[in-house]
Amino acid sequence: MSLPTLYSLRRCPYAMRARMGLLLAEQSVMLRDIVTRNKPKELLEASPKGTVPVIVLDNGEVIEQSLDIMLWALSNNDPHNLLRLDEPLIASEIIELVNHSDTHFIPLLEQYRASARYHNDDLEQRRNLCEELISDLEKRLIKHAYLFGEMPCLADYALMPFVSQFSRVEKKWFVQSQYSGVGRWLKTHYESALYTRIMKQYPQWVESQQEFLFK
Ligand SMILES: N[C@@H](CCC(=O)N[C@@H](CS)C(=O)NCC(=O)O)C(=O)O
Structure with missing residues (x-):
């Protein structure tokens, strides 16, 4: 095989x-x-x-x-x-968060990135729209190390590359933002052997x- x-x-x-x-x-x-x-x-x-x-x-x-x-x-x-199949409620919340990110956050992120690339006037407005998800992640990540507790799950890996893109659109702004939990979570990913x-x-x-x- x-x-x-x-x-x-x-x-x-x-x-x-x-x-x-x-x-x-x-x-x-x-x-x-x-x-x-x-x-x-x-x-x-x-x-x-x-x-x-x-x-x-x-x-x-x-x-x-x-x-x-x-x-x-x-x-x-x-x-x-990572799928938490032994905890069906959590398992469905994990999938729900990933689907929400894929269907709502990623298109907004693409618009935000385009706005930065073309130096459009609506950069801040587009960033604000993305922050809806980022602030939800921050609330989770100030409580625990990963999105659904102290151990990573599917959502941590499925969202990470996109959140990383978000953090790099306006690097300076992100570093100075209130999203220290998200910043720490990204750093943990970047420093991992994986x-x-x-x-x-x-x-x-x-x-x-x-x-x-x-x-
Ligand atoms: N929904 C697809 C999206 C994949 C996607 O858009 N990949 C981009 C690269 S990041 C691509 O292959 N784009 C094709 C192109 O640019 O021609 C997935 O989840 O795999």
């Missing part, structure tokens, strides 16, 4: 969370690093929508959403109890035809 193939992009927040989910589930994959301006035909054949991350399983099945990749891997093996592993650089598959064991 061959390992699943993961099409990945180093700095893509969706691909980052998928890689974290895979490592935390101890699911080995063969990683093919891509760049969006030169997508390999094998990726487009497997998933014509052309976004990453995408996983192609041994049986040909394709999983083409980052959250689905995390959930697939963790449903097979969840040694750190983060170092997911951010490792690989040669691009399309050029080298080299794929790498990611485990």
